Amino acid sequence: MIGQIHADGLRKLAEDGEVVTVGAADPSEASRTATAHNCSFEYLTDDPTQVIEDPGIDAVMITSPTSTHRDLVLATLESGKALFCEKPLAPSFAEVRELCDAVAMTARPAQVGFHSRFHPIFNRIQRLVESAELGVPMAYTLRDDQYWPTGAVVPGHSSWRSDRAQAGGGALLEHSIHAADIVCWMFGPAVRVSASTRSVFGYDVEDVATVLVEHASGVVGTILSVFNGVRGREERRFEVFFENAAVEATTDFIVGATEDSFLVQRPDAAPERPDLAALREDHFAELGLPRRDFVFYTYPADRHWVHCVNDDKPGAPGFDAALRAHELVDAAYRSASTGVTVSA
Ligand SMILES: NC(=O)c1ccc[n+]([C@@H]2O[C@H](COP(=O)([O-])OP(=O)(O)OC[C@H]3O[C@@H](n4cnc5c(N)ncnc54)[C@H](O)[C@@H]3O)[C@@H](O)[C@H]2O)c1
Incomplete structure (x- = not known):
């Protein structure tokens, strides 16, 4: 659900020349088809590691179910990429703390989906x-x-x-x-x-x-x-x-x-x-939004994150x-x- 909304936001940002949409991963074929409908990515895959480890990608947006966030966030940090993660960060508070500690150890932009x-x-x-x-x-x-x-x-x-x-x-x-x-x-x-x-x-x-x-x-x-x-x-x-x-x-x-x-x-x-x-x-x-044709507050949030990534500033809310x-x-x-x- 929210991944499709972010895909639509990324399409708008790509149309405005603010981002290049390279790869999207989802194990579900139906979800990949829906994503392709909302945003044109250079490739689609069922394997999130392919995206996270792709040297041609600077930043990763994590919009999968809450229980999958931990591994994807840690792998993204390991790859040295900037990241966006949807809320809640994880099912347990211990994992939340682990992720927040891991992000605090890096200097890469990291934003959370508090739209x-x-x-x-x-x-x-x-x-x-x-x-x-x-x-x-x-x-x-x-x-x-x-x-x-x-x-x-x-x-x-x-x-x-x-x-x-x-x-x-x-x-x-x-x-x-x-x-x-x-x-x-x-x-x-x-x-x-x-x-x-x-x-x-x-x-x-x-x-x-x-x-x-x-x-x-x-x-x-x-x-x-x-x-x-x-x-x-x-x-x-x-x-x-x-x-x-x-x-x-x-x-x-x-x-x-x-x-x-x-x-x-x-x-x-x-x-x-x-x-x-x-x-x-x-x-x-x-x-400074250049357009008004968006339905959800995810678009200004996504744009803010993209700007933080491009300017190498901490994402906010982080x-x-x-x-x-x-x-x-x-x-x-x-x-x-x-x-x-x-x-x-
Ligand atoms: N900020 C908000 O207002 C907001 C709104 C809705 C959802 N969310 C959050 O976003 C996350 C996703 O929620 P949703 O409603 O979109 O879920 P959803 O069930 O509608 O969609 C999740 C998608 O992730 C895919 N997926 C499963 N495991 C994956 C993995 N390891 N890697 C990549 N993709 C994987 C599924 O196939 C599915 O297509 C949750 O954490 C949820 O709490 C936030």
Whole structure:
């Protein structure tokens, strides 16, 4: 799924002369055919090592299931190439740490697939936090919900996400790692976490998680993460309470989604609802995007990574950011299994 979206982004970057798409690997012939439809690569192969070891390739993008990331990331680092890896980095926190340590030992650009970082609404909220123009942030609540992304719920979908051995966790790790990244990006690292999880659909990973987070900055917040049977609705609602304002946002992963909303309520004033098209355009212009014909925020993320590779700059968000998000999620799982508040 996400590999096809990245392939489309790479095609656009190739059309604009920003990248040359050399090789793509997938053991599934159907996936290779779909990839070829979205982007023209010089060759397709069923063997990822062929791509990773190809001396004509500078950078490797890893978009395969989570359980395969570790070996592919380590092989890419071994080859000295720059890399992009989708989130979550790995099913277990021990592997995540191993990958983050390995990346920290290299000087090559490495970026993680936290595409919400390229969303105009999240960027605006992050600036409100950074500028302190609304006072200091006090608290937040973030709700993530999405259809259960597995074949028994969504016919035709791959099913590794409902198997703990392959996914490592459910809604919280697989989806709300984005939420963990957003709140650590805005409010700094988490220090104490209390959580509970449920598995309503009966898989061996959770489809409901509630997490109470305390950040080192003093900000406190809650994350609610749900995988259910509902398709076609917005996937994230974020409310942030500052000393002098309340901010509410709803976002989807599609650019210009009808679900997008943004409201800033200051003292003694009518709610301010910034024009979303203008907000989006300002953000894309600031990023210097040469086109607007993209559907997902993966395109600006991919372009940012390609520029980091070409300019030999660290990718962002990088593995250091991913480690903070994974620390929060790992603490939540430890709290849910022990029933006590834990240090992150
Ligand atoms: N950033 C995001 O918003 C986002 C969205 C969706 C998925 N993801 C992440 O991307 C990854 C892939 O998810 P998906 O939904 O695209 O999965 P998917 O099951 O739809 O597709 C995975 C593809 O990888 C192929 N594959 C399996 N093993 C491989 C290997 N060793 N080397 C190369 N290809 C291999 C499969 O044949 C399949 O074509 C996961 O880690 C997932 O969590 C991130």
